[in-house]
Amino acid sequence: MDTGSHGLAGALLDRSLADRPSGRAALWIGFLAAMLPDLDFVFLGDRLDYMQNHRGWSHSFVYLPALALGVALVAKLFFRRARFRDLWIFAAAGIVSHILFDWMTSFGTMFLTPLSRTRFSLDWVFIVDPFFTGISLVTLVVAAVRPAAGRKAAAVGSALLFLYILFCGAVHARALETWKRIDHVPAGRTSAVMPQLLSPFRWLGLSDHGGELHACFFDIGPFARAVPEPRVPEKLGEALRLLPRFYPPAERARIKTFVQAPDSPLLAKARALPDVRVYLAFARFPLETVTAEADGTTAVTFEDLRFLPFFIGPWARNRQGQYTREPFVYRVRLDASGRVLERGFVLAGRSR
Numbered sequence: 172m173d174t175g176s177h178g179l180a181g182a183l184l185d186r187s188l189a190d191r192p193s194g195r196a197a198l199w200i201g202f203l204a205a206m207l208p209d210l211d212f213v214f215l216g217d218r219l220d221y222m223q224n225h226r227g228w229s230h231s232f233v234y235l236p237a238l239a240l241g242v243a244l245v246a247k248l249f250f251r252r253a254r255f256r257d258l259w260i261f262a263a264a265g266i267v268s269h270i271l272f273d274w275m276t277s278f279g280t281m282f283l284t285p286l287s288r289t290r291f292s293l294d295w296v297f298i299v300d301p302f303f304t305g306i307s308l309v310t311l312v313v314a315a316v317r318p319a320a321g322r323k324a325a326a327v328g329s330a331l332l333f334l335y336i337l338f339c340g341a342v343h344a345r346a347l348e349t350w351k352r353i354d355h356v357p358a359g360r361t362s363a364v365m366p367q368l369l370s371p372f373r374w375l376g377l378s379d380h381g382g383e384l385h386a387c388f389f390d391i392g393p394f395a396r397a398v399p400e401p402r403v404p405e406k407l408g409e410a411l412r413l414l415p416r417f418y419p420p421a422e423r424a425r426i427k428t429f430v431q432a433p434d435s436p437l438l439a440k441a442r443a444l445p446d447v448r449v450y451l452a453f454a455r456f457p458l459e460t461v462t463a464e465a466d467g468t469t470a471v472t473f474e475d476l477r478f479l480p481f482f483i484g485p486w487a488r489n490r491q492g493q494y495t496r497e498p499f500v501y502r503v504r505l506d507a508s509g510r511v512l513e514r515g516f517v518l519a520g521r522s523r
């Protein structure tokens with residue numbers, strides 16, 4: 172989840188654990204401790220480092236007790252009369268909430284670092300979710316306005332938050348079942364559905380059929396408002412308004428097929444590069460494309476379809492003047508002998 176929403180949810184959960192007089196300490200420690208894990212970016216260098224190590228040690232249950240201890244020690248300076256044990260519990264609960272709420276998203280959380288670098292993701296909730304944030308915010312406001320009933324309000328808010336998450340989990344299960352049915356995913360093949368912006372009913376279905384990847388945007392809710400040929404948004408502001416048009420009901424959804432490049436020495440060379448290995452370890456549905464350029468060089472592109480935008484193209488203008496977006500696309504350019512000429516993330520159609 173986004174860091175601010177983590178803070179609100181952590182404050183809410185912690186406030187439900189404590190009545191006055193420690194309610195204030197619970198609220199503040201929950202708020203700050205639940206945002207703390209995302210500060211790991213301070214220790215991360217470039218985008219590749221972020222891809223490799225974000226949501227690592229700071230999001231790990233193994234380091235959690237020590238991290239909570241650090242928070243409790245600092246908190247003791249501000250809340251001198253509070254019991255130290257309570258401060259540690261508030262801090263630990265805030266950090267636990269962060270790990271669990273990141274696990275629900277599809278980015279991947281390495282919560283067993285350093286025992287394992289496995290990335291866990293439930294794919295239930297999109298990283299930015301107004302319902303999740305709204306439930307936390309509204310109940311915190313109620314708790315602030317009526318401090319005498321603060322703990323009760325926070326408990327009700329926490330229960331609503333968990334019900335919402337369970338609801339998203341149930342919709343996810345249905346979406347996955349729907350996707351496997353409409354895409355005829357063979358048994359044993361990897362498939363997943365990714366939550367999408369602004370609605371728990373909108374999904375991106377992905378599957379690996381060996382030599383090709385399938386992707387499809389669809390809506391399993393009662394409000395699907397797709398049109399056959401949706402217009403590609405030209406401005407960022409337009410994107411949110413046009414977004415629902417790209418998600419038809421599953422029966423009418425168009426499945427896109429992306430063909431994987433066949434194995435070749437240049438592709439193998441690119442795959443073996445340390446930066447590309449980092450990329451491939453992070454990616455779940457990597458599409459590999461090999462393109463022969465006019466100047467005799469070869470471009471090998473890696474694109475995790477998990478981040479496929481609902482319309483094709485990034486927030487930079489393409490040649491037609493439309494806004495396009497290519498998140499997490501990595502490209503290596505090699506000459507005929509396999510020497511690497513250029514490598515990096517693609518931004519606005521060019522390597523960086």
Ligand SMILES: [Zn+2]
Nearest residue numbers: 208209226273
């Ligand atoms: Zn996080």
